[in-house]
Amino acid sequence: xxxxxxxxxxxxxxxxxxxxxxxxxxxxxxxxxxYRQQPGQSLTLIATANQGSEATYESGFVIDKFPxxxxxxxxxxxxxxxxxPEDSSIYLCxxxxxxxxxxxxxxxxxRLTVT
Amino acid sequence: xxxxxxPTEMTATEGAIxxxxxxxxxxxxxxxxxxxxxxxxxxxxxxxxxxxGLEEKGRFSSFxxxxxxxxxxxxxxxxxxxxxxxxxxxxGGGSYIPTFGRxxxxxxxx
Numbered sequence: 001x002x003x004x005x006x007x008x009x010x011x012x013x014x015x016x017x018x019x020x021x022x023x024x025x026x027x028x029x030x031x032x033x034x035y036r037q038q039p040g041q042s043l044t045l046i047a048t049a050n051q052g053s054e055a056t057y058e059s060g061f062v063i064d065k066f067p068x069x070x071x072x073x074x075x076x077x078x079x080x081x082x083x084x085p086e087d088s089s090i091y092l093c094x095x096x097x098x099x100x101x102x103x104x105x106x107x108x109x110x111r112l113t114v115t
Numbered sequence: 116x117x118x119x120x121x122p123t124e125m126t127a128t129e130g131a132i133x134x135x136x137x138x139x140x141x142x143x144x145x146x147x148x149x150x151x152x153x154x155x156x157x158x159x160x161x162x163x164x165x166x167x168g169l170e171e172k173g174r175f176s177s178f179x180x181x182x183x184x185x186x187x188x189x190x191x192x193x194x195x196x197x198x199x200x201x202x203x204x205x206x207g208g209g210s211y212i213p214t215f216g217r218x219x220x221x222x223x224x225x
Contacts, residue, residue, distance in 0.1 A: 001160070033212070042202060042215040043158070092157060102146060102165070104213065106157040 002027055002095050004107035012113045013083055020079045021110045023093030028073035033094040034066070037109070043092065049076050083114045117141040117207045119216035126222045127193055135188045135219045141207030148204040148213055149177050149188045158202055161188070190221075198223045 003026040013019050023032065034046040046066055047055040055068040069077045080087050090109045097103030118140040127133040139147070146165045150158035162170055164179035164186060176189040190197055200220050204213035 042217045043204075044215075045212060048212065102163045103160060104148065105160060108157050111155075 001097055001103070002029060002105050004093055004095060004105060006091075006093055006107040006110050008110060009108065010111040010113075012115060015084050015114055017083055018079055018081045019083065019112060020077050021091055021093075021112075023076045023078070023107055025074045025095055029095040030073070031096050032070060032076045033104075034068065034076075034078045035092040035094060035106075037090040037092060039089075046078070046091075080112065083112075085114045088112060088114045117205055117214045119203055119205055119214060121201075121203050121216045121219045123217070124220045124222070126224065129193055129195060129223055129225050131193050132189065132191050133193060133221065135190070135201050135203075135221065137186045137188075137203030137216060139184050139186070139203070139205045139207070139216075141184070141205055141214075143207055143209035144181060145206035145209070145211055146213075147177075147179055147186050147206070148202075149175075149186075150202040150204065150215075152200045152202060152218065154199075161201075193223050195223050195225070197221065 005024045007022045032049045035043040037043050045058050046061045047057045049055045049068045049070040051070045051073050067079045090111050092109045093107040121137045148163050149161040151161050152158040162177035164177050169178045174191045179186045200218040202218045203216040206213050
């Protein structure tokens with residue numbers, strides 16, 4: 001399985017500011033995903049990030065609000081822009097494993113609180 | 116879209132067996148995951164089913180019936196550490212990216 005780390009692990013931010021979350025994987029992976037998990041809710045996919053191409057956003061999520069970078073096969077960033085309290089959530093990075101789409105692993109998450 | 120339904124909460128006794136059900140409606144089914152998520156932690160992969168039948172992995176087993184749109188996760192010899200949320204996730208709509216259910220919170224008591 002892939003080992004995934006995220007930075008920061010948690011943060012408290014003021015509304016109107018932006019936060020960039022980093023995701024680092026210990027092996028090269030083709031597909032990386034960013035999820036949001038709001039309090040008491042399940043995981044919602046924000047976007048899929050493949051190296052060398054623009055991220056693909058799910059319905060309800062836009063690039064201006066959640067810009068994503070994927071500069072290489074082991075790293076990605078998600079920025080939460082112009083934050084509001086509704087953005088308070090856990091943000092999780094995820095990758096597919098060596099066997100492809102029948103394995104998916106998650107990073108430890110970034111707990112964001114917006115005041 | 117996909118509709119995934121699981122019970123919100125279940126309780127069970129240490130040492131017992133519990134079955135967590137998941138029903139789904141989707142076209143273009145590709146596979147179904149079960150994940151375990153302890154409070155404040157990331158989900159961890161438990162199982163993946165593509166074909167009908169039961170897959171056993173230690174104390175945990177997962178069953179799938181594609182024709183019924185139904186899966187269950189069976190946990191045997193329950194331990195206190197099994198108290199967690201269990202997420203059912205379906206690859207459907209012709210996609211391999213899973214859609215997650217709301218999760219079942221399992222409470223194991225002595």
